Amino acid sequence: xxxxxxxxxxxxxxxxxxxxxxxxxxxxxxxxxxxxxxxxxxxxxxxxxxxxxxxxxxxxxxxxxxxxxxxxxxxxxxxxxxxxxxxxxxxxxxxxxxxxxxxxxxxxxxxxxxxxxxxxxxxxxxxxxxxxxxxxxxxxxxxxxxxxxxxxxxxxxxxxxxxxxxxxxxxxxxxxxxxxxxxxxxxxxxxxxxxxxxxxxxxxxxxxxxxxxxxxxxxxxxxxxxxxxxxxxxxxxxxxxxxxxxxxxxxxxxxxxxxxxxxxxxxxxxxxxxxxxxxxxxxxxxxxxxxxxxxxxxxxxxxxxxxxxxxxxxxxxxxxxxxxxxxxxxxxxxxxxxxxxxxxxxxxxxxxxxxxxxxxxxxxxxxxxxxxxxxxxxxxxxxxxxxxxxxxxxxxxxxxxxxxxxxxxxxxxxxxxxxxxxxxxxxxxxxxxxxxxxxxxxxxxxxxxxxxxxxxxxxx
Numbered sequence: 488x489x490x491x492x493x494x495x496x497x498x499x500x501x502x503x504x505x506x507x508x509x510x511x512x513x514x515x516x517x518x519x520x521x522x523x524x525x526x527x528x529x530x531x532x533x534x535x536x537x538x539x540x541x542x543x544x545x546x547x548x549x550x551x552x553x554x555x556x557x558x559x560x561x562x563x564x565x566x567x568x569x570x571x572x573x574x575x576x577x578x579x580x581x582x583x584x585x586x587x588x589x590x591x592x593x594x595x596x597x598x599x600x601x602x603x604x605x606x607x608x609x610x611x612x613x614x615x616x617x618x619x620x621x622x623x624x625x626x627x628x629x630x631x632x633x634x635x636x637x638x639x640x641x642x643x644x645x646x647x648x649x650x651x652x653x654x655x656x657x658x659x660x661x662x663x664x665x666x667x668x669x670x671x672x673x674x675x676x677x678x679x680x681x682x683x684x685x686x687x688x689x690x691x692x693x694x695x696x697x698x699x700x701x702x703x704x705x706x707x708x709x710x711x712x713x714x715x716x717x718x719x720x721x722x723x724x725x726x727x728x729x730x731x732x733x734x735x736x737x738x739x740x741x742x743x744x745x746x747x748x749x750x751x752x753x754x755x756x757x758x759x760x761x762x763x764x765x766x767x768x769x770x771x772x773x774x775x776x777x778x779x780x781x782x783x784x785x786x787x788x789x790x791x792x793x794x795x796x797x798x799x800x801x802x803x804x805x806x807x808x809x810x811x812x813x814x815x816x817x818x819x820x821x822x823x824x825x826x827x828x829x830x831x832x833x834x835x836x837x838x839x840x841x842x843x844x845x846x847x848x849x850x851x852x853x854x855x856x857x858x859x860x861x862x863x864x865x866x867x868x869x870x871x872x873x874x875x876x877x878x879x880x881x882x883x884x885x886x887x888x889x890x891x892x893x894x895x896x897x898x899x900x901x902x903x904x905x906x907x908x909x910x911x912x913x914x915x916x917x918x919x920x921x922x923x924x925x926x927x928x929x930x931x932x933x934x935x936x937x938x939x940x941x942x943x944x945x946x947x
Contacts, residue, residue, distance in 0.1 A: 502677075507681040513583065513584065514582060515681070516581050516681045519598060525572075530646060533649075537571040538663055540571045545602070565582035614656070629943070630943040643713070679899045757853060760938065761935055772943050774945065778941075778943045779841060779852055789910075794919070794920050827841075864929035897912070
């Protein structure tokens with residue numbers, strides 16, 4: 488397989504820079520990763536990381552309006568995007584390689600010299616985004632939110648990335664500027680260049696702006712992240728009691744009431760395959776279908792078990808010829824589609840299976856889903872399944888040559904979280920996974936004793 492070469496350097500400011508030359512490409516992907524996300528927030532300040540990401544697009548020194556920001560990058564053929572995650576915030580800029588140095592100057596202004604103007608307008612934008620997850624009564628009907636609250640009880644990993652209407656409406660410009668000073672600092676960032684790099688980027692153009700961030704952070708210790716361990720978290724009730732209401736001025740999230748109602752309803756017909764009924768949460772919603780999610784805590788970014796779990800998930804769900812799709816779609820017609828996925832954080836992972844079905848077929852979907860999960864340990868994957876999964880993973884690896892932003896993410900997150908770099912593009916641990924390894928991980932992961940389940944819709 489094609490090897491990726493890269494270089495990691497630390498500048499005098501503490502900024503870590505990753506250079507990944509892929510000179511067969513015409514463009515360059517510039518990515519900034521900041522180690523801050525929703526997991527660094529309390530419920531009362533929920534959504535502040537996401538709000539800050541939005542505010543950086545509203546103007547900076549030299550580019551005083553949102554239009555000026557967009558025009559500066561687009562006029563150079565560039566595309567500027569950003570996203571907030573539980574673990575990190577990412578700003579991505581794709582430009583022609585000839586525009587890298589000029590774009591770096593404006594990119595540095597955007598990150599380090601925001602004006603923080605127009606917060607009243609941006610609050611309205613954020614409100615519209617948050618309303619997408621609420622029903623007409625102001626209840627959160629996003630099944631992923633319900634699932635994570637249950638999977639990470641008492642820990643901010645269980646909170647939604649965007650926060651709540653009440654928490655976002657209570658934020659002030661001073662709050663957002665304080666968050667920027669606390670987290671947007673050179674020693675809490677990784678800047679990555681992947682793609683066409685005919686010459687070394689002019690890093691001084693970016694770093695000269697970061698001097699403002701470095702100076703602002705002098706009196707603030709670099710934040711220590713609260714890591715997740717299943718044994719150390721509090722109960723879900725502790726974090727639920729601290730949550731703001733979902734709708735400003737009324738319409739509380741009221742997950743505890745929903746849980747009580749759902750428990751009474753679910754007892755009559757469904758156990759959802761769980762050892763403990765309280766590990767199921769339900770949000771009653773007058774939709775035509777029910778969203779069903781079952782999840783398990785899995786390995787983190789650097790865990791020894793991760794290669795086997797990655798291969799196992801490929802056997803479970805990787806295209807239309809794998810076990811999950813055959814059981815719930817092709818072979819039974821229970822659902823239009825189903826999925827299995829692994830979401831990785833720096834200290835834990837979440838393995839999730841999901842399907843959306845009409846209420847009358849919910850019981851069938853639950854039984855079919857658990858049957859597939861049990862089969863992976865009781866009837867271990869075959870050598871043909873394993874080999875097919877590895878072939879597809881190799882092809883994906885090779886395709887990274889055409890996806891510089893993904894290459895940047897693979898390396899940068901390991902640098903950001905202080906993980907081993909020798910595993911970035913090492914395929915050997917995946918090829919070493921045996922059939923017994925897959926069966927062992929299936930038995931360990933897919934246990935009714937550790938599962939959590941969330942449903943949103945109208946129970947039959």
